[in-house]
Amino acid sequence: MKTITKILATSAAAVALFFSTNANAQNQKLGIGITAGIPTSDAYSVALGADLRYQFDIDKQLSIPVTAGYTHLSGKEIGNSGVNFESYGYIPVKAGVKYFFNTSGSGVYGLAELGAGFGTKEGSGTSFVYSPAIGYAWSNGLDLGVKYEGLAQNSTSTGFFGLRLAYGFSL
Numbered sequence: 001m002k003t004i005t006k007i008l009a010t011s012a013a014a015v016a017l018f019f020s021t022n023a024n025a026q027n028q029k030l031g032i033g034i035t036a037g038i039p040t041s042d043a044y045s046v047a048l049g050a051d052l053r054y055q056f057d058i059d060k061q062l063s064i065p066v067t068a069g070y071t072h073l074s075g076k077e078i079g080n081s082g083v084n085f086e087s088y089g090y091i092p093v094k095a096g097v098k099y100f101f102n103t104s105g106s107g108v109y110g111l112a113e114l115g116a117g118f119g120t121k122e123g124s125g126t127s128f129v130y131s132p133a134i135g136y137a138w139s140n141g142l143d144l145g146v147k148y149e150g151l152a153q154n155s156t157s158t159g160f161f162g163l164r165l166a167y168g169f170s171l
Contacts, residue, residue, distance in 0.1 A: 027057040027105075028171040031143065035071070037162025043085035045076040047149075047160035055098065055168065060105035063098040067113060070120075071149070073160070090117040090151070092129050106139040117151050127153040133164070141168045 030052065037047035051069025058064065071092060075085040096113030100106065111134070117127040128151070135145025143166040150159035 029053075029055040029057070029168040030171055031055065031141075031166045031168035033069075033143070033164050033166030035147075035162045035164045037149070037160035039073055039158065039160040041158040042078050043075060044073040044088070044158070044160075046074045047162060048072050048074075049092075049162070051092070051164075053166070053168075057105065060103055061100045063100075065094075065096055065098050065111070065113065067094045067096075067115075068092065071117075073158070086121075088124070089120040090124070090127065091120065092117045092131075092149070094129055094131060096131075100137070104139070106137050108134070108136055110134055111145065111147070125153055127151040135164070137168070141170075142166075143168060 033051050033053065035047070035049040035051070037049075039045070039047050049069055049071035051067050053065050053067040055063045055065045069092060071090055073088045075087040077084045092115060094113035094115030096111060098109055098111045100109045102108070111132070113129075113131045113133075115129045117129040119125055119127070129149065131147055131149040133145045133147030135143060137143045143164070145164045145166075147162050147164060148159060149162060150157060
């Protein structure tokens with residue numbers, strides 16, 4: 001699993017570098033977002049995160065986003081077992097494709113991202129991260145999306161369903 005996450009992280013960085021150096025004639029955006037979510041695992045009570053997203057528009061309907069940030073899954077006790085799960089923090093680095101369902105470059109969109117999640121505690125390692133989403137982007141820069149973000153590492157997985165609120169600036 002370690003080799004595949006290194007390949008994905010390197011690929012995401014290469015895509016970002018390629019598009020940032022060839023983006024003179026294209027529209028670019030930088031967005032800042034916050035996410036709150038409900039984990040799918042009983043070990044965590046809430047997911048909170050913040051991110052920066054660079055978005056390179058191929059045309060008005062199709063974009064290539066590159067996203068990085070920080071996400072925190074708050075640990076909890078399961079039932080009355082006395083077993084408290086530790087919180088887990090990670091830095092997701094993802095690249096993907098964003099498609100608007102109309103020709104204006106705003107409105108309803110679908111998004112799919114893949115990448116790596118770098119655990120912030122020593123020994124937590126790197127996870128494969130995948131994140132499909134649907135959302136609505138207004139022409140004034142506001143963006144509201146619903147997503148699932150999954151993490152897989154060493155044949156274990158977890159994830160969360162989240163709501164992302166963001167604001168994007170044209171570059």
